[in-house]
Amino acid sequence: MTKRKDSGIEILTSPKESSKKATKKRSIEVPNAKSIVLQDMGYPFRAKGDPRTTGLEIDSEDLFADYAREQWMGTIVREGLYLFDRYIMPDYAFQVLEVAPKESIISKETKIHLQSQSTATESISIRLVTLDEVVGHEPIKRKCRLILEYLQNPVKFGEWAPRAILFYGPPGTGKTMTAQAVANQAKAKIFFAKASDLIGVHVGDGGRRISTLFDDARKNSPSIIFIDELDAIGLTRSFQSIRGDVSEVVTALLGELDQTAEASGVVVIGATNALPLIDPAIKNRFDTVFEFALPNLEERLCILQYYSKRLPLKIEIDLQEVAKMTDGLSGRDLRDRILKESLHIAISDESSTITSEIVRGVLDKVKPKSHLDYMI
Numbered sequence: 151m152t153k154r155k156d157s158g159i160e161i162l163t164s165p166k167e168s169s170k171k172a173t174k175k176r177s178i179e180v181p182n183a184k185s186i187v188l189q190d191m192g193y194p195f196r197a198k199g200d201p202r203t204t205g206l207e208i209d210s211e212d213l214f215a216d217y218a219r220e221q222w223m224g225t226i227v228r229e230g231l232y233l234f235d236r237y238i239m240p241d242y243a244f245q246v247l248e249v250a251p252k253e254s255i256i257s258k259e260t261k262i263h264l265q266s267q268s269t270a271t272e273s274i275s276i277r278l279v280t281l282d283e284v285v286g287h288e289p290i291k292r293k294c295r296l297i298l299e300y301l302q303n304p305v306k307f308g309e310w311a312p313r314a315i316l317f318y319g320p321p322g323t324g325k326t327m328t329a330q331a332v333a334n335q336a337k338a339k340i341f342f343a344k345a346s347d348l349i350g351v352h353v354g355d356g357g358r359r360i361s362t363l364f365d366d367a368r369k370n371s372p373s374i375i376f377i378d379e380l381d382a383i384g385l386t387r388s389f390q391s392i393r394g395d396v397s398e399v400v401t402a403l404l405g406e407l408d409q410t411a412e413a414s415g416v417v418v419i420g421a422t423n424a425l426p427l428i429d430p431a432i433k434n435r436f437d438t439v440f441e442f443a444l445p446n447l448e449e450r451l452c453i454l455q456y457y458s459k460r461l462p463l464k465i466e467i468d469l470q471e472v473a474k475m476t477d478g479l480s481g482r483d484l485r486d487r488i489l490k491e492s493l494h495i496a497i498s499d500e501s502s503t504i505t506s507e508i509v510r511g512v513l514d515k516v517k518p519k520s521h522l523d524y525m526i
């Protein structure tokens with residue numbers, strides 16, 4: 151990682167490109183971009199037979215601009231460069247059509263305009279996900295609906311406001327999806343931060359990044375701060391002695407969480423796969439700790455039904471049977487390892503439907519993986 155300047159270009163989610171060229175350019179003064187025009191380009195790299203089509207349907211251009219700024223803040227852009235989405239539609243590409251000044255860096259103030267090239271026939275609807283689409287996790291969704299109410303009307307809650315909630319559970323169980331749904335439905339600004347990106351390379355970097363993140367969120371309230379992979383920074387003290395670089399971040403995070411408790415209209419959502427690694431002092435700052443358990447039989451069936459409706463080919467198997475055979479798999483596994491894989495085989499075989507043989511073949515190969523990395 152490169153040392154980053156402290157001129158409003160703190161990078162909370164570091165851009166993928168960290169080539170030597172980019173590093174070199176950073177040491178020269180690069181101005182902040184005033185405006186950029188992006189064009190949506192779809193998936194320029196996709197395997198043969200990948201059914202993903204291009205075209206976006208965006209409900210609010212302002213929301214898209216906020217979302218784009220958040221994820222690409224700190225990236226140096228020039229005309230012709232491609233930017234790849236990392237959250238809602240990983241690897242979806244946008245090309246920079248215009249940028250002023252010519253070579254500049256995306257900052258909080260950059261105006262982002264999207265020029266869509268989607269055509270009516272090609273367009274797929276990329277709806278922003280809602281809480282109703284998250285299968286199961288009822289108590290969590292109830293709390294999230296309360297948070298939505300709070301973000302719309304903080305005054306009503308006064309000192310009893312929900313401040314911070316922590317999601318934990320195995321990979322692929324819907325933690326990020328739920329946080330995304332809350333942000334979409336609240337029409338609040340969401341500040342995504344991967345905890346590993348908050349750890350700086352130089353002493354003081356991490357603390358500074360945390361305070362920039364929280365300052366931005368407070369200035370833009372109502373807002374949500376989503377800190378993914380919290381275990382990377384919220385390490386218990388015993389691990390901090392091994393990883394000295396995180397202790398400063400833990401201290402900064404504790405301070406910010408306390409300050410946020412007094413501020414209004416900011417909610418922190420943390421997510422982790424490894425709850426025992428989180429420092430108890432940090433865990434304590436969260437009002438509620440929610441477990442995202444693996445889906446049960448009924449939930450697996452709902453997830454399979456929901457995603458198979460969106461498959462471009464008809465699936466010819468009793469989904470109840472699939473649900474019964476997939477104990478231990480997460481929502482992501484069901485979507486990607488079962489349905490997507492079956493679809494890909496059907497497409498490669500030039501089959502007009504996803505036959506039950508194809509799905510059974512896939513099921514035979516997929517053994518529930520042991521979630522060794524998941525600790526409660």
Ligand SMILES: Nc1ncnc2c1ncn2[C@@H]1O[C@H](COP(=O)(O)OP(=O)(O)OP(=O)(O)O)[C@@H](O)[C@H]1O
Pocket residue numbers: 283284285286287319320321322323324325326327328422423442453480481482483485
């Ligand atoms: N309960 C669910 N209902 C509907 N879809 C789900 C559910 N759980 C997972 N999925 C599907 O799996 C995808 C991956 O889930 P998500 O990214 O939210 O997992 P996660 O819990 O954040 O995992 P990780 O710990 O790896 O970050 C979702 O985008 C969604 O398509």
Ligand SMILES: [Mg+2]
Pocket residue numbers: 325326327378421
């Ligand atoms: Mg996640």
